[in-house]
Every structure is written in structure tokens, then in C-alpha cells.
Amino acid sequence: MSFSTEWLALREPFDRAAREGSALDLLPLTEGRPGSSSNNDGGDALTPYRVLDLGCGTGANLRALAPRLGGTQRWHLVDHDARLLAALPRVMTEWATTHRLKMPTPTSADSLLCIEGPQQQWRVELSWQRADLVHELDTLPFDGCDLVSAAALLDLVSASWLAALLTKAHEVRAALLFALTVDGRIDWQPVVAGDTQVTQLFTAHQLRDKGFGGPALGVNAVPRAVERLVALGYRCVQAGSDWELAPDSGARLxxxxxxxxxxxxxxxxxxxRDLVLGWRLRRLALAAHSKLRVGHAELLALPLASEK
Structure with a gap:
């Protein structure tokens, strides 16, 4: 399943606002880590925190997380879509320029770009590769990873693919962070006829095969992941990260x-057809006066301290 660069750019501000408004505490990922803002023990600030980001698109997950993680980071981004990966350097450079971030020369031979935050609060060296997440999962560089992350991906995958991913992460005792997973809540204001029926059909559509070797988990993704992660010995933390769309700021979306x-x-x-097209006409007619909340969940899974 592929997405356009235009769609990813359109949704990114709303994704970022949803995640910034989330109650999910990322401190357990960084507390006591050398080079992190929460660590004052004088540890080696150059020790990198290694992140493997799956379904990276043009790097939105990195842009959302890197400033929050702090310290020295090394990201490896993976996507199957060559068009998105081709756009990634341009988008990352534009982001750095807009936010007045430095782009020093990478120190790692494997890194293709380097971005440094204000007052050297954080530094990211990043590399990327094209890979089929379904057939090439075993070839990805899990070894040495501290965190496996993905945004807006978990609800698309199948139960078997998820089990394989969690097994790989567990083998290297990596933490996992799944962001922006749909949870089934779609709330319109004002309500119009057909809202319930269209939402039910959409939710059913989300359970169809999205290219991950079986029916997608859809709204069942987070509960299924938590069940499996707990069985593997992880501690799971959840929080909401809902889109809040209104005509003044989100008309296009x-x-x-x-x-x-x-x-x-x-x-x-x-x-x-008649029901859906009638609903669409009513919704478009009210778009300038409507609000929409789309429910998303954040899931952070941490390996037990005794095993990490």
C-alpha cells in the first residue's frame, strides 16, 4: 500500500499536533541514557541511540520524535516506496532549513544526512533503504537497535506480520513505539444521516488485506499488539493521539x-452506493461548518529492565 508525498505532507501537521497533545510519556526511552537531556552523569554524549523506523515515508516520524528523544541518535529509515525515499533528502533539508537546524557532516560512514538541534540538544545521523517489509523483514538491521518505531502503520499490517516483527524486536530486546494507529473512533459535529453506516463500512474496509500477507488488523491492531507484547515480557503504555479537524485549519484534510x-x-x-453518495453530498455541503475527531492510539512497549 502506497501513499503520495502530497498526502503525507497534508496530514503531517495534524499528526504532529495529535502526538504533541498526547499524554504518552517518552521519558522511559531516554532516562539515564548517555547523551540524553535527562542524564546528567557525564556519560559519553556521543553514544548513539539507535532507531529503526519502518514505513518511514519522507521521515515524518523522525521529525516528530528526534527533538523529544534528545541526545545523539542514529536512525535507519525503511520504506518500500522508492518515490518517497527519493523525496526524503529534500523534505528533511527543507525541515532543517525552516527550523534553523544545522546539517553538519555525518561522522558515521553509513549515514547519509546529519541534523543537529538548537544548542546541540540533539543530533541525528540518518540512513535509509528501500525494502519490502513483508518479504525482507529478516534482512533489516535489528541488531543493536534500541527502538523500533513506526507511525500510521500498525493498523495496516496482518497478525502474522505483526507477530514476526515483535519476535525480531524481542530477540534484540528493543523497545517499540507505534504511533497514530486508528482505533475506530470517527466523530462528526454536526451529525448527519449516514455517518454511522459509512463509518461501519470504512471500519470493515480497514480489515481488508493491505499488502502485509493477510487481513489487516485495523482497529484491533493495538489490542492485538499489547496481547502479544505482554506475552513476550514487555511493559506496555498507551495514550490517545486524536486528529482534531476544523474548517479554519483543516479544510483540505x-x-x-x-x-x-x-x-x-x-x-x-x-x-x-445511494446511501454513501448521499452522505458524501451532505458532508461536503456542511464541510465549512463541521468538525471531525479521528481517534488514534500511541503504544510504547518497553522490555523489562532485568532483560534489557
């Missing part, structure tokens, strides 16, 4: 959501 929900509902049940 609101329209995209209306069209996307309608398209998925029609694909799920072509016989519901």
Missing part, C-alpha cells in the same frame, strides 16, 4: 477524509 471515507465505503459495499 476534511475534504480528503470525506472523499476517502466514501471511496472506501463504496469499495466495501457497492450496493450501498
Amino acid at each position: 476534511l475534504q480528503q477524509m470525506i472523499d476517502g471515507l466514501a471511496d472506501a465505503a463504496l469499495e466495501q459495499d457497492p450496493a450501498a
Whole structure:
């Protein structure tokens, strides 16, 4: 399943706002780590915190997390879409320029870019590769990873693929962070006829095979991941990260959501054409006066201290 650079750029500000407003505490990832802002023991600030980011797109997860993690980081980004990876250097450079971040020369031979935060509060060296996450998972560099991360991915994957990923992370005792996983809540204000039916069809569509070797987990993704992670000996922490869309700030995304929900509902049940198209017309007519909350969940899984 692929996404356009335009769609990823459109949603990124809303993803960032949702994650910044989340109650998820990332301190357990950084506390006591050499080079982290929470560590004052004089440890080696150059010791990198290694992150493997799956389904990276153009690097939005790095842009959201790196300033929060702090310290010295080394990210390896993976995606199957060559177009998104080709755009990644440009997008990362534009982000660094906009936020007046430095781009020093990488010190690692494996790194392709380096970005440094204000007052050297954090530093990231990043590399990336094209890989099929379904068929090439075993080839990815899990060894030495401190964190395996993914944003807006978990609800797309199958149960078997998730089990394989969690097993790989467990083998190297890496923490995991899954961001922006849909949880099934789609709340419109004001309500119009057809909201419930279209949401039900959309939710059913999310359970179809998205290219990960079986039916997608959809809204069941976080509960299934937690169940498996607890069995593997992880401590799991969850929090919400909902999109809040309103006409003044999210008009384009609101329209995209209306069209996307309608398209998925029609694909799920072509016989519901009249219902879905009628709903779409009503929603578009009210778009300038509507608000939408889309429920997302954050999941942080930490290996037990005795095993890390």
C-alpha cells in the first residue's frame, strides 16, 4: 500500500499536533541514557541511540520524535516506496532549513544526512533503504537497535506480520513505539444521516488485506499488539493521539477524509452506493461548518529492565 508525498505532507501537521497533545510519556526511552537531556552523569554524549523506523515515508516520524528523544541518535529509515525515499533528502533539508537546524557532516560512514538541534540538544545521523517489509523483514538491521518505531502503520499490517516483527524486536530486546494507529473512533459535529453506516463500512474496509500477507488488523491492531507484547515480557503504555479537524485549519484534510471515507465505503459495499453518495453530498455541503475527531492510539512497549 502506497501513499503520495502530497498526502503525507497534508496530514503531517495534524499528526504532529495529535502526538504533541498526547499524554504518552517518552521519558522511559531516554532516562539515564548517555547523551540524553535527562542524564546528567557525564556519560559519553556521543553514544548513539539507535532507531529503526519502518514505513518511514519522507521521515515524518523522525521529525516528530528526534527533538523529544534528545541526545545523539542514529536512525535507519525503511520504506518500500522508492518515490518517497527519493523525496526524503529534500523534505528533511527543507525541515532543517525552516527550523534553523544545522546539517553538519555525518561522522558515521553509513549515514547519509546529519541534523543537529538548537544548542546541540540533539543530533541525528540518518540512513535509509528501500525494502519490502513483508518479504525482507529478516534482512533489516535489528541488531543493536534500541527502538523500533513506526507511525500510521500498525493498523495496516496482518497478525502474522505483526507477530514476526515483535519476535525480531524481542530477540534484540528493543523497545517499540507505534504511533497514530486508528482505533475506530470517527466523530462528526454536526451529525448527519449516514455517518454511522459509512463509518461501519470504512471500519470493515480497514480489515481488508493491505499488502502485509493477510487481513489487516485495523482497529484491533493495538489490542492485538499489547496481547502479544505482554506475552513476550514487555511493559506496555498507551495514550490517545486524536486528529482534531476544523474548517479554519483543516479544510483540505476534511475534504480528503470525506472523499476517502466514501471511496472506501463504496469499495466495501457497492450496493450501498445511494446511501454513501448521499452522505458524501451532505458532508461536503456542511464541510465549512463541521468538525471531525479521528481517534488514534500511541503504544510504547518497553522490555523489562532485568532483560534489557
